Amino acid sequence: MERYIEIILNAYKGYWNYLKNEIFFPNHWDNYFYGLIIISLAVWLLEIIFPWRKSQAIFRKDFWLDTFYMFFNFFLLNLIVLIALSNTAEHMFNDILGVFGLSISNVQLFDVDTLPKWLGLLIFFLVSDFVQWNTHHLLHRVPFLWEFHKVHHSVKQMGFAAHLRYHWMEPVVYKSALYIPIALIGGFDAQDVAIVHFFAITIGHLNHANLGWDYGIFKYIFNNPKMHIWHHAKALPEHVRYGVNYGLTLSIWDYLFKTDYLPYSGKDIELGFEGDHNFPKKFMEQELFPFTKKQ
Template sequence: MEKYINIIKKSYSGYWNYLKHELISINHWDNFFYGLIVISLVVWFLEIIFPWRKNQSIFRKDFWLDTFYMFFNFFLLNLIVLIALSNTAAELLNDGLKNIGLSVSKLQLFDVDDLPKWLGLFIFFLVSDFVQWNTHRLLHRVPFLWNFHKVHHSVKEMGFAAHLRYHWMEPVVYKSFLYIPIAIIGGFDAQDVAIVYFFSIVIGHLNHANLGWDYGFLKYIFNNPKMHIWHHAKELPKHARYGVNYGLTLSIWDYIFKTDYIPHNGKDIELGFNGDETFPKDFISQEIYPLNDKS
């Protein structure tokens, strides 16, 4: 038990030192704090210049709530619980594997360091996006998980910051499902991961932005605003009552597994979910909603 307590302590102190370094250091390109700010400002600027829903305010409904979610989930959530929980869970898994004569290194199929960097990054990106696509489907199909995912679907007007409006339990679920597949692939250095991470943030921000883009023929590869708006539609088609267009960065999984759905221009469709009229409107109430929900 003492070992796990020490892991938690080191996780807190380590991440706090990392966060302080990110705030005061702007001389490296993979700074996540300022990188998020730059990406957000650029996509917001695109929304202002090329608005799809022209009657939507620049400071749309819940703009400031979503902005708070964005920074809370991207930085403070890690400090409060996620890094400590992830490191402790990883150590518990490693100890469990050791008890049956296994280790994560023995499960490793190959090491990406043995591959050309571009190929290793490409494999990492494909595997992580596919696992997250499947995890996203589970968030919609499992009632317990859907209660947490409702926070994201409570968005009533789409904008870039809605990308990071989600309950703190969601990254716990995503990281849990991602741990083994990524461990099997092998290790990556921080800058390599940053490339994929920044790209995913850009696509995610654009998906939720007030933009009417679909990227032409690239729409069959990358998720886009015209596709993702239907994922947030309040009224779902009868053949897909759990949801459609589950892609995070890539749309190709939806086309391969027939979960794609773009019946027409969805610019003015109603967003949300059945019963969202009574869903809490403030951050604290949304965070504790799954504990109080009796459905």
């Protein structure tokens, strides 16, 4: 137990130092703090120049709430919960393997370091996105998880920052589901992760932006604003009542598993979920909602 406490304390200390350096002493291209700012400003500028819903204000409904969510979830949540949880889970997994006389290297399917760089990145990206597609599907199908996911679906006007409006429990679920598949591959370095992460953030921001794009023939590969707005539709037919278009970065999984749904232009459809008029409007109330709502 003392060892795990030490791991947790070191995780907090290490991430706090990392966060300070990211903000005040940026010295590398894969800086997540300024990378997020640059991507966000670029996509917001596209929204301003090419608005799909021209009547929607530049500072749309809940713009500042979503901006706060964006930085809280991307940085402060790591400091409060995720880094310590991730480091502890990693050591626990290794300890469990040790009981059977194994180590992580014994259970790895292959090491991407033995592959060409482009192929290793592609495998990492495809595995990550497919696991997250399945996890996203569960967030809609499992009632307990849906209560947390309602925070994301409480968005009433789409804009880039809505991408990172989500409850803190969501990344716990996503990272838990993703840890073992990624551990079974292994060999990724920080820059590999940064490349994939920045690409995923950009596509995610674009998916939620006030843009009427579908990327032409590439809509069958990449998720896009015209497709993703239907994921946020308040009213859906009975046969898709649990949701549609679950893709995060890639749309291909929805086309392969028949969860795609684009009946017509979703430009002016109502967003949200049934009963969202009673959903809390403030950050702390939204974070506490799954634990305090009346059953």
